[in-house]
Amino acid sequence: MDRDEYLERLGATTDESADLFEHFEQRSFDGRTYHVLSDARHGLERGTVIVEDADAVVRGYPSIPRLLVLEPGVQSFFEDHETVVVEEKLDGFNVRLADIGEPLAFTRSGYVCPYTTARARKLLSLEAFFDEYPEQVLCAELIGPETPYTATDYEGVDTHDFRVFGVRDRESGDPLSVADRRAICETYDFNQPRLFGRAPPESAAELVRDTIAELDAAGREGVVMKSETGDAMVKYTTEAQHHGELAYAFSLPFDHGRDFVFSRLIREAFQAAEFDEDEDRLQARAHDLGESILVPMVEAIQDVDDGETIGHRHTVRGDVGSIDALFDHLHDQSMTLEIEADRREDGQRVVEFVKVAESSRDRITYYLEGGTRTE
Amino acid sequence: MDRDEYLERLGATTDESADLFEHFEQRSFDGRTYHVLSDARHGLERGTVIVEDADAVVRGYPSIPRLLVLEPGVQSFFEDHETVVVEEKLDGFNVRLADIGEPLAFTRSGYVCPYTTARARKLLSLEAFFDEYPEQVLCAELIGPETPYTATDYEGVDTHDFRVFGVRDRESGDPLSVADRRAICETYDFNQPRLFGRAPPESAAELVRDTIAELDAAGREGVVMKSETGDAMVKYTTEAQHHGELAYAFSLPFDHGRDFVFSRLIREAFQAAEFDEDEDRLQARAHDLGESILVPMVEAIQDVDDGETIGHRHTVRGDVGSIDALFDHLHDQSMTLEIEADRREDGQRVVEFVKVAESSRDRITYYLEGGTRTE
Numbered sequence: 001m002d003r004d005e006y007l008e009r010l011g012a013t014t015d016e017s018a019d020l021f022e023h024f025e026q027r028s029f030d031g032r033t034y035h036v037l038s039d040a041r042h043g044l045e046r047g048t049v050i051v052e053d054a055d056a057v058v059r060g061y062p063s064i065p066r067l068l069v070l071e072p073g074v075q076s077f078f079e080d081h082e083t084v085v086v087e088e089k090l091d092g093f094n095v096r097l098a099d100i101g102e103p104l105a106f107t108r109s110g111y112v113c114p115y116t117t118a119r120a121r122k123l124l125s126l127e128a129f130f131d132e133y134p135e136q137v138l139c140a141e142l143i144g145p146e147t148p149y150t151a152t153d154y155e156g157v158d159t160h161d162f163r164v165f166g167v168r169d170r171e172s173g174d175p176l177s178v179a180d181r182r183a184i185c186e187t188y189d190f191n192q193p194r195l196f197g198r199a200p201p202e203s204a205a206e207l208v209r210d211t212i213a214e215l216d217a218a219g220r221e222g223v224v225m226k227s228e229t230g231d232a233m234v235k236y237t238t239e240a241q242h243h244g245e246l247a248y249a250f251s252l253p254f255d256h257g258r259d260f261v262f263s264r265l266i267r268e269a270f271q272a273a274e275f276d277e278d279e280d281r282l283q284a285r286a287h288d289l290g291e292s293i294l295v296p297m298v299e300a301i302q303d304v305d306d307g308e309t310i311g312h313r314h315t316v317r318g319d320v321g322s323i324d325a326l327f328d329h330l331h332d333q334s335m336t337l338e339i340e341a342d343r344r345e346d347g348q349r350v351v352e353f354v355k356v357a358e359s360s361r362d363r364i365t366y367y368l369e370g371g372t373r374t375e
Numbered sequence: 376m377d378r379d380e381y382l383e384r385l386g387a388t389t390d391e392s393a394d395l396f397e398h399f400e401q402r403s404f405d406g407r408t409y410h411v412l413s414d415a416r417h418g419l420e421r422g423t424v425i426v427e428d429a430d431a432v433v434r435g436y437p438s439i440p441r442l443l444v445l446e447p448g449v450q451s452f453f454e455d456h457e458t459v460v461v462e463e464k465l466d467g468f469n470v471r472l473a474d475i476g477e478p479l480a481f482t483r484s485g486y487v488c489p490y491t492t493a494r495a496r497k498l499l500s501l502e503a504f505f506d507e508y509p510e511q512v513l514c515a516e517l518i519g520p521e522t523p524y525t526a527t528d529y530e531g532v533d534t535h536d537f538r539v540f541g542v543r544d545r546e547s548g549d550p551l552s553v554a555d556r557r558a559i560c561e562t563y564d565f566n567q568p569r570l571f572g573r574a575p576p577e578s579a580a581e582l583v584r585d586t587i588a589e590l591d592a593a594g595r596e597g598v599v600m601k602s603e604t605g606d607a608m609v610k611y612t613t614e615a616q617h618h619g620e621l622a623y624a625f626s627l628p629f630d631h632g633r634d635f636v637f638s639r640l641i642r643e644a645f646q647a648a649e650f651d652e653d654e655d656r657l658q659a660r661a662h663d664l665g666e667s668i669l670v671p672m673v674e675a676i677q678d679v680d681d682g683e684t685i686g687h688r689h690t691v692r693g694d695v696g697s698i699d700a701l702f703d704h705l706h707d708q709s710m711t712l713e714i715e716a717d718r719r720e721d722g723q724r725v726v727e728f729v730k731v732a733e734s735s736r737d738r739i740t741y742y743l744e745g746g747t748r749t750e
Contacts (some may be wrong), residue, residue, distance in 0.1 A: 011579060028682070035382060035423040063749055065747035065748065065749045066747060066748045066749070066750065067745070067747055067748075068746075068747075068748055069740040069742055069745060072744065072745045073745035073746075073747070074745075075745070076744065076745035077745060077747065101699075125432065130479045173425055204615065234747060250640070250644075251446070253640075253644065261636065262636060262637075263748070264749050265625070265628075265636070265668060265669075265672070266628060266672075268669060268750075269628065269669060269672035269673055269676060270676060270742055272669060272673045273673045273676040273677060274678070276673070282673060283666065283668070285665075285669060286662070286665035286668070286669040286670060287662040287665050287666070288660035288662070288665065289665040289668065289669055290660075290662050290663065290664040290665025290666070290668070291658065291661040291662070291665070293640060293661070293664065293665070294640075294643060294644060294647060294657070294660060294661040295657065296663060296665055297640070297641075297644035298644055298647050298648045298651070298657060301644060301645060301648040302648060305648070365644055367444055368444055368445045369444040369447065369451065370444060370448035370449075370450070370451035370452060371443075371448075372440035372441060372442055372443075372448070372452065372609060373442075373443055373638070373641075374438055374440045374441070375441065375638050
C-alpha cells in the first residue's frame with residue numbers, strides 16, 4: 001500500500017504516514033484485505049477504511065456532539081445565517097453502505113457486517129443507486145425489533161428495515177445537503193428518518209422542544225439537528241431514551257461501562273433543570289429514573305440466582321446464507337451465544353438467540369456466593 | 376534511611392528495597408521529614424509512614440472489604456469457630472493517632488492533619504495512653520457536624536468528637552482483640568462505636584440484618600463485622616447511606632468519580648434483591664434512589680445558573696492556632712476555599728467555609744452556556 005498516497009487522499013493532520021498507519025488494523029472479509037482505523041486519529045474518524053485492492057477509502061462516520069441545554073445551546077452551536085433542520089434520531093445500528101466492487105455494510109468501528117450487507121442488498125436498490133453515485137456512501141440505520149444489534153420497535157416495521165440519514169462522499173466524507181439527500185432517497189425509495197421542520201437558529205430550540213415532547217410521549221429516542229448543508233450536526237435526546245438506556249445498561253450491570261451510566265445521568269439532570277418547571281414533574285422524573293436503574297438490576301440478580309441466562313435477546317430473520325454469515329461474524333467477535341429457537345418461516349430462517357453477558361453473570365454469581373468487594 | 380532495615384521491619388512482600396521505596400513520597404510536617412506510601416504495594420497498606428528521625432513506622436489502616444449479600448456472605452467470610460462482633464460504622468474522618476515523639480494524627484493517605492492532631496490532643500487523654508502503650512496506634516474517627524471533612528450529625532455530638540474503633544501495633548499493624556480494645560478505651564474514657572452484639576458466623580447475618588434495619592431507620596451508615604481477635608473485618612451499609620452518598624456525589628457531579636456512583640448503585644441492587652421482598656418496597660427504594668441522584672444535581676445546576684458557589688460546606692471550631700494550621704493544610708492541598716463566616720465564640724474561633732467544587736462549577740457553566748458533549 002502506498003501510504004503516502006493514502007495519507008494525502010485522506011487529508012490527515014499529520015505529515016508522517018507512519019504516525020497514522022500504526023493505528024490501522026488489518027482485517028479481512030470474504031478473502032479481501034482491508035485496513036481500519038480503530039480510533040479517531042489525526043483528524044480522521046474512527047472506522048475509516050482503506051480497501052487496497054479496490055483503491056478505495058471509506059471515511060468513518062463522524063461522532064455527533066450532544067447538547068445538554070437547548071437554550072442557548074442551539075443558537076450558539078449554529079451560525080446565525082444557517083437553517084437548522086430537525087430530523088428524528090433513531091435507535092438502530094449505524095452502517096455505511098459503500099460500493100467497493102460490491103456493496104458492503106461497514107459498522108461504526110469499520111467491520112464489515114455480513115448480515116447487514118445481505119439485508120441491505122435485499123431491501124435497498126443499491127445497484128441503481130451506486131450506478132449513479134459510485135463515489136458516495138449511504139449512511140443508514142438498521143432498525144426494528146428483529147436485528148442482531150438493537151430491538152427497538154418502530155411503527156410499520158414488523159421485522160427490520162433501513163433508514164437512510166446521510167449521503168456522503170466516500171473519500172472526503174463531505175455530506176450532501178439535507179434537501180439533496182432527501183430528494184435522492186425519494187428517487188430510490190429509501191426510507192428516511194422523519195423530518196420535523198426547519199428553523200433559523202434563534203427559533204430552532206422551540207421547534208426541538210416541541211418535537212422532543214412529542215417523541216418522548218411516544219417513547220422515541222430524540223433528534224439530530226443539522227445545518228441545511230449537512231456540515232454541522234448536533235443531537236439531543238428524550239427522557240424516555242435516557243431511562244431506556246439506563247434500564248438496558250443496568251439489566252447487565254457489569255457489562256456496560258461506568259461511563260455509560262454517568263453520561264446518561266448528566267443528560268437527565270440538565271434536561272430536568274431546563275424543562276421540569278415544577279417539583280412534581282421533577283419528582284416523577286426522579287422516580288422513573290430510579291426504577292430504570294434499580295428494577296432491571298434486581299431482576300438480573302434474581303435471574304442469575306434462579307440459574308437463568310442473562311444477556312441481550314435478539315431475533316434475526318433472513319435467507320440461510322446471511323444468517324450463517326451473521327453467526328460466523330458474531331463468533332469471530334468472541335461473543336458467547338445461546339440459541340433459543342431456530343426455525344423456518346415463509347422460506348426464511350428465523351433465529352432467536354441471547355448474547356450471553358458473561359461479566360454480569362460471573363460477577364453477580366460471585367457476590368451471591370458471598371464474595372466481597374474492595375473499593 | 377537504611378532502606379533494607381525498614382524493608383525487613385515492614386515485612387513487605389518484596390526482597391528489593393528499591394521496588395518498594397520508589398513508591399514512598401517524602402513529605403514534611405512542622406519541620407520534620409517523613410516518607411509515605413501513597414498506594415498499597417507489596418503487602419503494605421496505603422498511607423504507611425516512616426518517620427526517620429523517630430526511627431518509627433506507622434502502618435496504614437487496612438482497606439475493609441464489603442459484603443453485598445449477607446446470606447451467605449457473613450458465614451463464608453468468617454471461619455466457623457470465630458465469634459463475629461458487630462459494631463457501628465461511622466461516617467467520619469479516619470485517622471491513626473501515633474506517638475512519634477509527640478502525638479500526631481495521620482490520615483488514611485498518610486498526611487499529618489494539624490487540625491485533627493490538635494483536636495485529638497485536646498479531647499483525648501493521649502499522654503496517659505501513650506505512656507502505657509507507646510508502640511500502639513489509636514484508630515479513630517473524627518465525627519460530628521463541625522469538622523473540616525464530614526458533617527454528619529450524631530446524637531450527643533454538638534460540634535465534633537472522636538470514636539476509637541481500633542488499637543493496633545504501630546509497626547506490624549496487628550490489632551488488639553475487640554474485648555481488649557473496648558476495655559482499654561473505657562479505661563482512658565475514649566468513646567467508641569456502638570457494639571450491637573456478638574454471634575457465631577451462622578447466626579451473625581440475622582444480627583446484622585436487624586442492626587441494619589435499626590440503623591437505616593435512624594439514617595446511620597452501617598456496620599463493621601469483626602472477628603473477636605480483630606484480624607478479620609468486613610463491612611455492610613444501609614440504604615440511607617447509599618442514598619446519602621449518591622446525593623453527596625451528585626450535588627457536585629463533576630467532582631466525584633464515576634466509580635463512586637457505580638459502586639453505590641451496585642450495593643443498592645444487591646441489598647434490594649436480598650431484602651426487598653415485595654414490589655412496593657422495591658419501588659419505594661427506587662424512587663428514593665432516583666431522587667438522591669437527580670434532585671441534588673438539578674439543584675447544583677440551578678445554583679450555578681444563579682451565580683452561587685457550589686461545594687461542600689463545613690464549620691470548624693477550635694483554638695486560633697489549630698484553625699490557622701488547618702487552613703494552611705487545606706491550602707497546601709490546592710483546595711479553593713471560600714470563607715463564609717469567621718467569628719469568636721467562648722474563646723474559640725469558629726469558621727464556616729466552602730470547599731469550592733471547581734470542576735462541577737466549570738463544567739456546569741460550560742454546558743449552561745451551550746457547550747456540547749462528545750462521548
